[in-house]
Amino acid sequence: MRLTFLFISFLSLMTVSVWAYNVNYKARSVIKSVKTLSSEIQNKEARIKLLKAEWTYLNRPERLNRLVTVHFPELRLLALSYENYLLFEDILLAGKKGTDNSTFEPASNKQDKLLNEMVEP
Amino acid sequence: MPRQISPNDSRGQMTVYFKEENRLRDKSSFRLLLLSGFFASCFFLIVIKLTIIAGSDGTVNSGYNKKISEYESRQDIVDRNGNILATNIPVYSLYAHPEKLLDPEFAAKNLSLIFPDHDENKLLKLFREHPKFVFLKKSITNNEKTQVLELGEPGLRFGERELRIYPNGSLLSHVLGRTKIKEISTTESSIEGISGLEKMFNNQLIKKGLDRDPLKLSIDLATQSVLEDILSDGINFFNAKGGSGIIMDVNNGEVLAMVSLPNFDPNLRVKLNYSSGNNDMFLNKAVQGTYELGSVLKIFTAAMAIEMGTFSPHTLVDVSQPVKIGKTNPIKDKSWIGDKISLKEVIVKSSNVGSARIISSFEPEEQKKFLESFGFFEETGLELPEANIRSSVGSDPWTRYKAAMIAIGHGIRVSPLHLAAAYATSINGGLKVTPTILRSSKNNNNRVRIISHSTSIKLREIMGEVVNSGTGKNAKIDGYSLGGKTGTAEKYDKKLNKFNYKKNYASFASFFPLHDPKYVVVICLDEASNSYKKTNKRIAGNTAVPLTAEIISRVAPILGVKPEMIDSGSLYDFRVDFISDKGRLSEN
Numbered sequence: 034m035r036l037t038f039l040f041i042s043f044l045s046l047m048t049v050s051v052w053a054y055n056v057n058y059k060a061r062s063v064i065k066s067v068k069t070l071s072s073e074i075q076n077k078e079a080r081i082k083l084l085k086a087e088w089t090y091l092n093r094p095e096r097l098n099r100l101v102t103v104h105f106p107e108l109r110l111l112a113l114s115y116e117n118y119l120l121f122e123d124i125l126l127a128g129k130k131g132t133d134n135s136t137f138e139p140a141s142n143k144q145d146k147l148l149n150e151m152v153e154p
Numbered sequence: 155m156p157r158q159i160s161p162n163d164s165r166g167q168m169t170v171y172f173k174e175e176n177r178l179r180d181k182s183s184f185r186l187l188l189l190s191g192f193f194a195s196c197f198f199l200i201v202i203k204l205t206i207i208a209g210s211d212g213t214v215n216s217g218y219n220k221k222i223s224e225y226e227s228r229q230d231i232v233d234r235n236g237n238i239l240a241t242n243i244p245v246y247s248l249y250a251h252p253e254k255l256l257d258p259e260f261a262a263k264n265l266s267l268i269f270p271d272h273d274e275n276k277l278l279k280l281f282r283e284h285p286k287f288v289f290l291k292k293s294i295t296n297n298e299k300t301q302v303l304e305l306g307e308p309g310l311r312f313g314e315r316e317l318r319i320y321p322n323g324s325l326l327s328h329v330l331g332r333t334k335i336k337e338i339s340t341t342e343s344s345i346e347g348i349s350g351l352e353k354m355f356n357n358q359l360i361k362k363g364l365d366r367d368p369l370k371l372s373i374d375l376a377t378q379s380v381l382e383d384i385l386s387d388g389i390n391f392f393n394a395k396g397g398s399g400i401i402m403d404v405n406n407g408e409v410l411a412m413v414s415l416p417n418f419d420p421n422l423r424v425k426l427n428y429s430s431g432n433n434d435m436f437l438n439k440a441v442q443g444t445y446e447l448g449s450v451l452k453i454f455t456a457a458m459a460i461e462m463g464t465f466s467p468h469t470l471v472d473v474s475q476p477v478k479i480g481k482t483n484p485i486k487d488k489s490w491i492g493d494k495i496s497l498k499e500v501i502v503k504s505s506n507v508g509s510a511r512i513i514s515s516f517e518p519e520e521q522k523k524f525l526e527s528f529g530f531f532e533e534t535g536l537e538l539p540e541a542n543i544r545s546s547v548g549s550d551p552w553t554r555y556k557a558a559m560i561a562i563g564h565g566i567r568v569s570p571l572h573l574a575a576a577y578a579t580s581i582n583g584g585l586k587v588t589p590t591i592l593r594s595s596k597n598n599n600n601r602v603r604i605i606s607h608s609t610s611i612k613l614r615e616i617m618g619e620v621v622n623s624g625t626g627k628n629a630k631i632d633g634y635s636l637g638g639k640t641g642t643a644e645k646y647d648k649k650l651n652k653f654n655y656k657k658n659y660a661s662f663a664s665f666f667p668l669h670d671p672k673y674v675v676v677i678c679l680d681e682a683s684n685s686y687k688k689t690n691k692r693i694a695g696n697t698a699v700p701l702t703a704e705i706i707s708r709v710a711p712i713l714g715v716k717p718e719m720i721d722s723g724s725l726y727d728f729r730v731d732f733i734s735d736k737g738r739l740s741e742n
Contacts, residue, residue, distance in 0.1 A: 079244050082241065082242065082243065082244075083243050083244065085241065086238065086241045086242075086319060086321055089237065089238040089241070090321040093321055093323065093325070094322065094325065094375065094379035094383075095322075095323065095325070095379070098379075098383070112708060113708075114633070114707070114711055115633025115634065115707070115711055115717035116633070116717075117711060118711070118716055118717050
């Protein structure tokens with residue numbers, strides 16, 4: 034009886050120590066990978082932050098204004114004006130009832146006309 | 155193996171045996187006690203450790219995490235649409251341990267090539283004088299770091315830190331403010347706000363924790379950019395010394411754009427230097443500067459007259475003779491306006507005599523109380539450290555003459571922000587507006603009524619007429635209707651000891667759309683002069699007014715304000731629909 038008890042105690046001690054050893058090493062490796070990951074996260078976050086700052090810098094209003102001027106011949110971008118607001122009824126849609134499509138003028142033509150007026154005088 | 159006790163043993167033998175047994179038991183029980191004590195203390199230690207672990211917040215306590223939390227030490231500032239206005243980028247500091255340098259001469263020579271602001275000989279001298287430690291650069295970029303690393307000097311070291319940058323440059327510089335790097339050690343530094351929002355919200359920006367949202371402003375970047383561009387062009391065109399502009403929501407007091415020119419680039423970290431006169435560019439003229447703004451304040455005289463019930467917009471006022479109070483200089487108009495004109499015309503034609511005549515029918519104390527209720531004599535409440543000023547009227551008693559001068563906008567120094575807030579209050583239906591630079595920070599449930607709704611409507615109508623036929627007619631634009639009041643104040647010349655008519659402070663306070671005001675725009679120009687005009691080239695009607703027209707025609711579509719009041723074309727019907735839809739015709 035006593036012998037059995039001793040044997041079982043010894044066996045459980047061994048099992049528990051093996052388990053504790055494993056857990057210990059697993060925890061250590063997890064800590065190690067956490068360190069690697071947080072370092073990676075830190076680097077990525079710093080990179081994102083830098084890229085965001087750069088993106089904002091490239092999109093600053095002063096530069097966009099300059100680009101609009103430089104690329105005016107191709108892009109023909111104009112500042113937003115009250116004329117950009119229209120009622121839905123005023124938009125000539127192809128195939129819409131009661132609209133005469135022969136007088137339909139694409140918006141781009143209108144813009145070109147406006148530009149010619151601006152450039153000529 | 156214990157000895158078997160047999161009943162045949164003699165009594166004497168038994169006694170000896172038990173004595174021996176007792177002795178051994180005593181000895182081993184002490185050992186057992188010692189051993190169990192040892193195990194108990196081990197067990198106790200484990201319990202303590204477990205309690206400590208259970209009580210901790212579960213983070214791994216290593217040097218690494220500490221570094222991460224330090225890295226995120228200052229939060230971004232963004233505009234109302236989330237565009238970044240201020241952020242941080244990682245940079246490095248450079249320092250040297252000269253005693254560890256392999257070849258100080260080589261290091262000094264190459265460092266002076268990488269950083270032209272460092273002189274080779276001076277560096278060598280520094281290395282010799284301080285063999286332990288020399289701090290070389292506060293912040294260097296990644297590229298420069300690589301160049302230094304390529305030198306292969308073990309004595310050159312780097313510290314990680316962050317640099318506050320403003321991607322939009324000088325745009326919004328006065329609002330955002332300036333920062334400086336506070337050195338703690340070679341590897342540690344912190345950024346500290348020294349003016350503007352960076353100073354006001356310094357603690358909130360560096361707060362650590364989970365709720366780390368960027369600081370969201372009410373500023374709209376596009377509106378800000380347009381306002382700054384046009385105002386800057388205007389200042390050049392009119393040869394002005396400077397100027398300021400504010401665009402504010404009339405209902406909740408949110409500032410959408412705020413400009414003060416000349417401005418500065420916060421990225422350059424220029425230091426304030428009074429001897430070189432650069433303090434002018436650090437002054438936020440929109441909130442810090444107080445000016446005698448002149449006629450723009452006449453609208454509050456009219457507001458008071460209508461609110462008290464004594465006058466209506468059609469009450470006639472005698473403007474035939476200058477107003478003389480006691481022994482003081484008479485208050486007169488620049489030119490003959492007429493005999494008797496209505497209160498509305500007093501404002502539309504900006505008559506000094508009329509305004510002084512109107513205020514003379516009230517007690518000076520009443521005027522003081524009325525202006526007080528608009529918040530002129532308290533801080534505006536805007537979240538900027540520079541906005542801690544209030545309007546000043548001098549310490550002399552509020553006499554009838556002083557009341558008359560204040561009625562025409564002299565003898566009272568007002569900041570453009572105070573003016574914008576007071577205009578918003580007077581035209582939004584009469585509810586007090588507290589300016590704010592943060593997005594929806596204050597609840598507007600308990601708003602104080604300053605003037606009645608009907609007075610507010612009448613004021614809108616009067617100011618609409620100013621733009622339609624009065625001093626502000628250069629502000630008429632296509633697509634939008636607006637109202638406003640001009641002000642041209644002569645600056646007091648200390649050398650001449652009188653008002654100098656050649657030095658003006660021109661301002662225009664306006665709002666749009668006329669019948670349902672959404673935004674108030676205040677533009678002030680310091681010593682502007684329109685060289686294309688032969689007469690009246692310095693008055694606001696020829697300087698600040700056309701500039702405001704340009705600003706509103708650009709800004710209104712950006713802010714999504716629907717156009718109205720088109721004279722020709724298909725949009726005309728739209729205007730009628732638009733106005734009658736919302737029942738605005740009935741208001742008039």
